[in-house]
Amino acid sequence: MVKFILVRIxxxxxxxFLIATLTFFMTRMAPGGxxxxxxxxxxxxxxxxxxxxxxDKPLHEQFILYINNLLQGDLGPSFKYMGWDxxxxxxKAFPVSAQLGILSLCIALLMGLPAGIIxxxxxxxxxxxFLMISAMLGICLPTFVLGPLLILIFSSWLGWxxxxxxxxxxxxxxxxxxxxxxxxxxxxxxTRAGMLETxxxxxxxxxxxxxxxxxxxxxxxxxxxxLLPVVTFLGPAFAGLISGSFIIESIFFIPGLGRFFVTxxxxxxxxxxxxxxxxxxxxxxxxxxxxxxxxxxxxxxxxGR
Amino acid sequence: xxxxxxEKILHFGLGSEPQYxxxxxxxxxxxxxxxxxxxxxxxxxxxxxxxxxxxxxxxWEVSEDGLVYTFHLRKNAKxxxxxxxxxxxxxxxxxxxxxxxxxxxxxxxxxGLKNARKYHEEGIPWDEAKVGAIAIDKHTLxxxxxxxxxxxxxxxxxxxxxxxxxxxxxxxxxxxKQGTAWTRPxxxxxxxxxxxxxxxxxxxxxxxxNPLYWDSNTVxxxxxxxxxxESADTEERAFRSGFLHLxxxxxxxxxxxxxxxxxxxxxxxxxxxxxxxRFNVEEPPFDDVRVRLAFNLATxxxxxxxxxxxxxxxxALCFTPPGTGGFSPTSRFRFDPQKAQSLIQEYLEEKGLKxxxxxxxxxxxxxxxxxxxEALQGMWKSHLGAEIQLLNMEWKVFLSTIAxxxxxxxRAGWIGDYVDANTFLHMxxxxxxxxxxxxxxxxxxxxxxxxxxxxxxxxxFSYFEECEKLIAENAPILPxxxxxxxxxxxxxVKGWYPTLLDxxxxxxxxxxKSEENN
Numbered sequence: 001m002v003k004f005i006l007v008r009i010x011x012x013x014x015x016x017f018l019i020a021t022l023t024f025f026m027t028r029m030a031p032g033g034x035x036x037x038x039x040x041x042x043x044x045x046x047x048x049x050x051x052x053x054x055x056d057k058p059l060h061e062q063f064i065l066y067i068n069n070l071l072q073g074d075l076g077p078s079f080k081y082m083g084w085d086x087x088x089x090x091x092k093a094f095p096v097s098a099q100l101g102i103l104s105l106c107i108a109l110l111m112g113l114p115a116g117i118i119x120x121x122x123x124x125x126x127x128x129x130f131l132m133i134s135a136m137l138g139i140c141l142p143t144f145v146l147g148p149l150l151i152l153i154f155s156s157w158l159g160w161x162x163x164x165x166x167x168x169x170x171x172x173x174x175x176x177x178x179x180x181x182x183x184x185x186x187x188x189x190x191t192r193a194g195m196l197e198t199x200x201x202x203x204x205x206x207x208x209x210x211x212x213x214x215x216x217x218x219x220x221x222x223x224x225x226x227l228l229p230v231v232t233f234l235g236p237a238f239a240g241l242i243s244g245s246f247i248i249e250s251i252f253f254i255p256g257l258g259r260f261f262v263t264x265x266x267x268x269x270x271x272x273x274x275x276x277x278x279x280x281x282x283x284x285x286x287x288x289x290x291x292x293x294x295x296x297x298x299x300x301x302x303x304g305r
Numbered sequence: 306x307x308x309x310x311x312e313k314i315l316h317f318g319l320g321s322e323p324q325y326x327x328x329x330x331x332x333x334x335x336x337x338x339x340x341x342x343x344x345x346x347x348x349x350x351x352x353x354x355x356x357x358x359x360x361x362x363x364x365w366e367v368s369e370d371g372l373v374y375t376f377h378l379r380k381n382a383k384x385x386x387x388x389x390x391x392x393x394x395x396x397x398x399x400x401x402x403x404x405x406x407x408x409x410x411x412x413x414x415x416x417g418l419k420n421a422r423k424y425h426e427e428g429i430p431w432d433e434a435k436v437g438a439i440a441i442d443k444h445t446l447x448x449x450x451x452x453x454x455x456x457x458x459x460x461x462x463x464x465x466x467x468x469x470x471x472x473x474x475x476x477x478x479x480x481x482k483q484g485t486a487w488t489r490p491x492x493x494x495x496x497x498x499x500x501x502x503x504x505x506x507x508x509x510x511x512x513x514x515n516p517l518y519w520d521s522n523t524v525x526x527x528x529x530x531x532x533x534x535e536s537a538d539t540e541e542r543a544f545r546s547g548f549l550h551l552x553x554x555x556x557x558x559x560x561x562x563x564x565x566x567x568x569x570x571x572x573x574x575x576x577x578x579x580x581x582x583r584f585n586v587e588e589p590p591f592d593d594v595r596v597r598l599a600f601n602l603a604t605x606x607x608x609x610x611x612x613x614x615x616x617x618x619x620x621a622l623c624f625t626p627p628g629t630g631g632f633s634p635t636s637r638f639r640f641d642p643q644k645a646q647s648l649i650q651e652y653l654e655e656k657g658l659k660x661x662x663x664x665x666x667x668x669x670x671x672x673x674x675x676x677x678x679e680a681l682q683g684m685w686k687s688h689l690g691a692e693i694q695l696l697n698m699e700w701k702v703f704l705s706t707i708a709x710x711x712x713x714x715x716r717a718g719w720i721g722d723y724v725d726a727n728t729f730l731h732m733x734x735x736x737x738x739x740x741x742x743x744x745x746x747x748x749x750x751x752x753x754x755x756x757x758x759x760x761x762x763x764x765x766f767s768y769f770e771e772c773e774k775l776i777a778e779n780a781p782i783l784p785x786x787x788x789x790x791x792x793x794x795x796x797x798v799k800g801w802y803p804t805l806l807d808x809x810x811x812x813x814x815x816x817x818k819s820e821e822n823n
Binding site: 030031032033035036037038039040041042043044045048049051052053077080081082083084089092093148151155156159162163164165166250251252253255259260263266267268 | 322324325326327330332333405406408409410412413426482483484485486487488489505506507508532534535536538539542543545546548699700701702704705706708718738739741
């Protein structure tokens with residue numbers, strides 16, 4: 001296991017380098033720069049501005065410089081948010097996105113797992129149909145429709161919850177719900193499918209034949225196998241959730257990483273784009289590794305690999 | 306909202322996060338909206354007319370030739386750390402923004418100061434260049450100009466002329482350096498009615514009343530919270546649920562609904578700006594003035610503002626918005642499809658063409674720009690038989706396309722920096738960084754030069770009038786409408802007046818409970 005983890009970490013290094021290189025040159029190839037605006041800057045001022053931030057050097061020199069700084073943990077200053085460093089901004093924005101993501105995941109699991117289990121146990125009953133149709137709706141309804149809809153109901157009409165912001169706990173409910181419901185729907189369907197497959201296995205029949213109570217059969221025997229597809233899904237989903245969603249963060253005006261990431265591209269905030277891309281890459285690599293480890297401990301079949 | 310009124314905190318939709326909060330580097334409306342809370346210039350603005358009124362300077366004299374301004378600074382003007390605001394601070398600030406090392410985008414706003422260019426562009430040291438900014442004593446500042454500039458006092462309300470606190474700038478080594486931490490809360494020393502108390506990037510900028518401000522008795526608000534909400538829909542939701550007192554903008558799709566259902570909340574205010582299209586006059590078919598005139602004549606501007614934009618905009622029948630600093634140009638752009646047709650016919654016959662070549666109209670991606678472009682596409686098709694292809698581009702791609710002049714017809718807009726026709730007309734000078742049409746006219750350049758040196762208003766306006774005439778005759782552009790600032794504002798906000806530049810000095814703003822339903 002230790003060897004497996006070490007190999008994966010070593011593999012990550014060239015991956016990250018490749019990502020950094022591609023991102024660096026791709027952002028530079030895009031037309032326009034961080035200091036272009038509707039009010040034209042005289043050429044000589046623009047040159048000075050670029051020199052100010054080292055953008056006047058040949059591209060390969062800039063790249064070497066960037067990688068050098070990166071190795072020392074310096075992601076550079078942001079070009080859009082003057083006076084702030086990229087690493088500072090990520091350090092402030094990531095916890096927000098992570099909080100939102102974890103809350104959404106909790107909602108997704110709390111709603112999705114029971115729904116999937118009930119649907120599987122009462123297969124083809126009206127419970128099953130109702131739950132699965134709701135789940136289908138949840139998957140099909142995009143967050144940019146669901147979000148404003150929830151705001152309309154819970155803020156505008158009922159006045160129970162704030163429509164936007166990220167200042168107190170009540171602000172967190174609507175965005176987490178919007179994001180969580182989508183994943184809950186997915187998890188419900190995956191759980192149902194996984195459970196149905198396991199419930200047909202011989203060892204479940206054996207457990208039943210031995211007289212184990214239905215609850216014991218589900219919780220102690222079926223769930224472990226039935227959840228495998230959910231765990232596989234959760235890895236990337238968790239990475240996606242905690243790294244922030246541009247749409248949710250824009251609708252609810254949340255200062256999370258998703259908004260920084262997308263607007264950085266529009267602003268040609270080179271250092272911010274690179275910083276966020278690399279941060280995401282690390283996050284996904286780590287989470288994939290964690291999922292693989294959890295999976296191995298759940299599924300004896302994949303352990304020897 | 307009730308709570309905000311009791312606490313006297315104004316909740317302000319800022320639109321976007323400002324790139325800089327440094328007055329000498331700022332480059333956006335959102336930065337302006339925050340900086341005027343934190344810093345006060347030599348003069349201030351009347352909240353209704355924007356006419357210059359005493360700010361840090363309590364009075365001033367102007368020499369007879371209009372070249373020398375002597376400002377007497379009030380003795381009780383203080384920085385937020387208690388230091389007095391002195392004439393030397395202003396000289397230091399001018400020296401900083403003009404410092405070539407700082408690479409300020411708005412440094413040219415100070416080129417009206419005598420010899421400022423020498424220091425800024427030619428690299429001659431400050432003292433040697435003899436820049437026309439002298440601190441006679443601690444409280445007397447003398448500014449000498451290159452030309453009599455009738456709008457000079459108005460100009461002083463642009464943030465590029467604002468002072469910065471010298472010890473702070475020195476402490477953070479920000480005299481010739483961008484991106485230092487002096488503009489963070491805790492570091493920021495200003496002299497305005499408010500002080501910076503919190504800044505969470507992409508979330509909120511908070512300012513609190515400055516007890517050391519010389520006129521703090523006039524200030525009614527205890528604080529302002531600025532929210533950089535970029536999505537107009539999110540902003541509207543925030544407003545309608547009572548989270549914001551005013552929004553930066555309104556989504557064009559929502560104007561009809563809000564006008565009908567909330568006429569007391571939606572406000573349409575004239576804004577000093579022109580929405581227009583640029584022709585590339587160096588490429589066919591727009592290298593021929595007849596084609597440019599024909600497109601102008603085939604443009605029904607009234608229909609655009611009535612049926613497309615619907616925000617109370619005025620059709621642009623000249624380039625400078627009427628009434629800019631008292632100057633109203635004659636309306637010369639008119640709608641005359643017959644004349645347009647005959648011009649195109651003449652052109653096609655002369656060139657031996659059957660029809661106009663396919664023309665690409667470029668605009669930056671936006672629902673509003675698209676609607677206008679589609680309406681014009683239809684008009685030009687039916688009146689001129691022109692095939693127009695619409696091409697939308699992401700903002701930065703669009704900007705670089707315009708700068709490279711890689712277009713034949715492209716959308717544009719211009720918002721005045723100060724209330725004088727010069728801020729509009731100067732862009733069509735030969736080689737001006739904003740010209741980007743390839744149009745050049747020596748008489749036009751000469752007229753602007755004459756206007757710059759003229760102190761007699763009537764004569765200046767006659768030069769401007771001739772400029773407008775040249776624009777209409779040569780049509781390097783196609784003016785469409787004059788901007789209107791559409792915003793949602795709660796009736797609880799008092800002391801807020803529609804002004805041409807959308808400036809609203811916060812010290813006069815109050816929050817009062819209103820009978821009207823919010």
